[in-house]
Amino acid sequence: MAEFSPTILAFCCNWCSYAGADLAGVSRLQMPPNIHIIRVMCSASVKPEYVLKAISGGVDGVLVLGCHIGDCHYMTGNHRTAKRMPLVQKVLKEVGIDEKRLRLDWVSASEGEKFQKVVTDFVDEVKQLGPNPMRGVKW
Amino acid sequence: MVNDLGRKLAKLAFEERGADMLLVMREEHGNVVPAMVPKGEDLGDVRLDIPYQLITILENIYPWVSKGRIAIITRRCDEKALAELVKRKYVDDKRIVRIGLACSEDQIRRCRCEDPVPSKVDLGEPHAAAKGDELISRLEKMSQQERLEFWAGQFKKCNKCFGCTLNCPVCFCDDDCVLEDRTFVAEPSVPPGLSFHMIRSYHMIDKCIECGECERSCPAEIPLLTMRKLLAKDMKELFKFRPGDEKTVSPLNTTLEGEQLEDGCDEC
Numbered sequence: 001m002a003e004f005s006p007t008i009l010a011f012c013c014n015w016c017s018y019a020g021a022d023l024a025g026v027s028r029l030q031m032p033p034n035i036h037i038i039r040v041m042c043s044a045s046v047k048p049e050y051v052l053k054a055i056s057g058g059v060d061g062v063l064v065l066g067c068h069i070g071d072c073h074y075m076t077g078n079h080r081t082a083k084r085m086p087l088v089q090k091v092l093k094e095v096g097i098d099e100k101r102l103r104l105d106w107v108s109a110s111e112g113e114k115f116q117k118v119v120t121d122f123v124d125e126v127k128q129l130g131p132n133p134m135r136g137v138k139w
Numbered sequence: 140m141v142n143d144l145g146r147k148l149a150k151l152a153f154e155e156r157g158a159d160m161l162l163v164m165r166e167e168h169g170n171v172v173p174a175m176v177p178k179g180e181d182l183g184d185v186r187l188d189i190p191y192q193l194i195t196i197l198e199n200i201y202p203w204v205s206k207g208r209i210a211i212i213t214r215r216c217d218e219k220a221l222a223e224l225v226k227r228k229y230v231d232d233k234r235i236v237r238i239g240l241a242c243s244e245d246q247i248r249r250c251r252c253e254d255p256v257p258s259k260v261d262l263g264e265p266h267a268a269a270k271g272d273e274l275i276s277r278l279e280k281m282s283q284q285e286r287l288e289f290w291a292g293q294f295k296k297c298n299k300c301f302g303c304t305l306n307c308p309v310c311f312c313d314d315d316c317v318l319e320d321r322t323f324v325a326e327p328s329v330p331p332g333l334s335f336h337m338i339r340s341y342h343m344i345d346k347c348i349e350c351g352e353c354e355r356s357c358p359a360e361i362p363l364l365t366m367r368k369l370l371a372k373d374m375k376e377l378f379k380f381r382p383g384d385e386k387t388v389s390p391l392n393t394t395l396e397g398e399q400l401e402d403g404c405d406e407c
Contacts (some may be wrong), residue, residue, distance in 0.1 A: 048341050049323050049334075050221040056334035083378075087391075090373040091341050092368065095333065096287030126208065131283070134333065137291045 004087040006060035008121070010035045011046045015073040016108045017065035023112035031116050032123040035063065043104075043110070044065070044077035046090045051102060055092065058135045061101045061126040065118070068106040099130055144262075145182035148212075151238055151261055158210035158236040162197055164189050170378055174356045175200065175209075187212075187240065187262065190350050194220040194308040210236040215257045216250075216350035219383025220308035224348050226385050250351040250364065255396040260375060274365045290333070291365075296359035297330045303339065303353035303363055309346040309382075316341075336366075344370050345389040348381045 012018040018039050024031065040046055043066025052064050064085055066078040081104065089099035103122050107115045141149070152158040160177045166184040167174070173196045176182050194217045197209065213221065218237065224230040239257035244266045247255045251272045254266040278286060304310045304318060317323050323338060324331050347367045354364040374380055378390040392400050 031148055047317075049338050052337040052341065053323050053334045056332055056337060076394050076400055080391070081402070082395055083391055083393075087344055087374070088341060090370060090377070091337050091344070093338075093375070094283075094286075094369045095290050096283050096285070096339060098283060099142055133287055137287075137333070 004127060004131060006034050006123060007058075008035045008061040008063060008123060008126060008133070009054050009059050010037045010063040010065060011040050011043065011050075012037050012107075013043045013066045013073075013078075014041050014107075016067035016071065017043075017108035017115070018108040020065075020111050020115040023067055023109065024115040025112075027112050029112060029116040031119050034123050034126075035119055042072065042074050042077040044074070044080040044084075046081065048091075050083050051085075051088050052091065053128060055101060055132065056134055058132050060129075060132045061103070061122060063118070063122050064102070064104045065107045065115075066104075069110055071108060097133065100125055100129060101132065141182050142184055142248055144183040144187060145295070147262075148185060148238065149182055152210035152236060155255070156173070156210065156236045156238075157208065160204075161210045162193060163212065175204075189214075189240075191306060191355070192217060192220060192308040195306055197235075197304075198224065198229065198308060199205070208234050208236055210219040210238060211239045212240050212338050213257060214240050214242055215255055215334035216252075216348050217308070218347035220350065222316055222383050222385040223309045223348060226388075227311065232385075238262065250349070251368070252349070252351075254349075260373060266326075272368055275369060278365070278369070284398055290336075293361045294333055294336050297335070298359060299324075299329050299331045300358060301333070302356040302358065307343075308350060308352065308354045309343070309348060312342075319400055340366055340370055343367060344374055345380065345391050347371060348383045 003057040012021055021037060043064055046064050054062055064081065066081055069078055072078045085102065090101050092102060093099040105118050107118060148161060148306055151352065152161045162173065162175050162377045164171050164186045165174050166186055171186050191209055197211055199321055216222035221235060225232045230383065239259040241257060241260045242255045247266055247269050251269045253268045255268055281289065304316065318335060318339060324335050349364065349371060351364040354362060355361060378388060380390050388399055393399060
């Protein structure tokens with residue numbers, strides 16, 4: 001059987017993480033091709049609903065990337081994210097989905113290498129977790 | 140015709156606390172219905188067996204009652220719901236007169252309530268809190284897989300009647316409820332899937348006052364109150380926050396240093 005290849009959504013904020021991803025690409029850093037990047041204006045515009053909907057829809061992992069705390073283009077946008085995402089993880093945990101399927105991290109525009117590292121780590125972790133159990137649930 | 144309870148209530152609300160109208164449950168033609176009775180009018184056959192949150196009724200009629208002070212019978216959970224409404228400026232605190240009602244043992248057992256006594260008891264006898272939820276201890280022993288199976292099995296029974304949202308005293312996003320948005324919950328889908336319940340759980344996380352109305356109004360008997368209690372516990376562990384207090388600000392509306400964020404987003 002072929003190795004499990006997860007589908008991962010990555011929400012990247014326009015000002016830091018997307019630029020970081022760009023830098024990683026321009027620097028030709030090797031990364032697993034499992035991530036699908038969605039560019040958002042701020043990590044705070046990633047509604048928890050998007051994450052929950054994606055995971056209940058069968059996505060194997062969701063990565064939310066924003067600017068470092070204090071560097072947010074909108075001053076306190078990432079503070080909101082930093083408070084929301086742990087709660088979303090708790091919701092996932094209580095329902096019986098591994099909370100590691102959602103990860104929040106900070107990547108600045110100059111951190112192409114960190115972007116590569118975060119993505120590689122997350123893909124490895126989700127590979128170990130296996131496919132999203134929601135795929136097997138018939139409604 | 141006024142019964143003894145009605146006389147007691149009228150004295151408390153109108154004479155002692157200066158209310159202009161009283162929101163009560165009373166018997167009319169064999170049914171117990173909510174009624175807003177102005178001062179001086181016949182209270183009728185007033186009942187104390189309130190089958191749902193009177194606060195939900197208050198919330199619905201409040202925009203149409205432009206002046207006067209409203210007296211309302213509040214259990215502990217009603218009090219907390221009022222605090223959440225006042226905090227979000229849906230209701231003016233100065234226009235509400237609270238008449239505290241202590242829950243019966245039976246009710247406490249049904250809600251697995253841990254905080255049943257109102258701040259001021261005017262009616263009823265205060266009883267001790269329940270010892271905790273049996274289902275929670277069962278769920279905590281389960282593995283992740285078993286838990287998902289349990290909840291998926293429960294949520295499969297959902298027929299998307301929206302009873303849990305309509306009857307919830309602290310569900311306020313009336314017209315822009317995301318659960319009615321096709322983006323998140325497909326329109327013809329019954330059952331609506333796990334995302335419906337996860338999104339609702341997340342939305343309630345910083346305001347659920349554990350009244351158990353969602354569970355009581357659920358025709359499919361999904362143990363929704365247990366889910367709320369589980370998440371309230373997580374909320375307490377993460378941010379040391381418990382909804383139902385006028386003075387505390389939801390951690391979702393503050394920065395990491397605890398400063399209030401400028402725009403008060405009611406939704407979160």
